[in-house]
Amino acid sequence: MEKVAIFVDVQNIYYTTRQSYQRHFDYHTFWAQATAGREVVAAFAYAIDKGDSKQQGFQQILRNIGFEVKLKPYIQRSDGSAKGDWDVGITLDIIDYAAQVDVIILLSGDGDFDLVLNKVNGIDGVSTEVYGVPGLTAPSLMAAAKRFVAINDKLLL
DSSP states (O other): OEEEEEEEEHHHHHHHHHHHHSSOBOHHHHHHHHHTTEEEEEEEEEEEEOOOHHHHHHHHHHHHHTOEEEEEEOEEOTTSOEEOOOHHHHHHHHHHHHTTOSEEEEEOOOGGGHHHHHHHHTSTTOEEEEEEOTTTSOHHHHHHSSEEEEOOGGGBO
16 A cells, blocks of 8 residues: 655645646545545644634544644734745745655645655655646746645535
């Protein structure tokens, strides 16, 4: 049985599915599809914590599915911009788990992750899968993944 580790860039998936489809990503259907016949070694959902009850309810749904939810505080800067980026944390966790699994599954369209996927693809016996919204997933990330899965109607609520 293949061992997998799953890494979800929650903000990226939320905004790209909303922009392309005006719908939400279906984490239950994703989980069933991505883990069928596989052993889940780790599953992380990286999110920003604004502290509102709707968001906390969503985070609990993710936990109930099987994700460990990692939160960073939402930071509003004095110039009006916001900060809440998980790229380094996701990258470090992918590197940590790459030697323990057969497949790294990343849900994101962010091209910054192409470097870590190229690195992981160099580890003997490790494969990479990316789930992303077509047209909003960086071509470099799609090229770095050994398998790209398009988020479409089947993975939306």
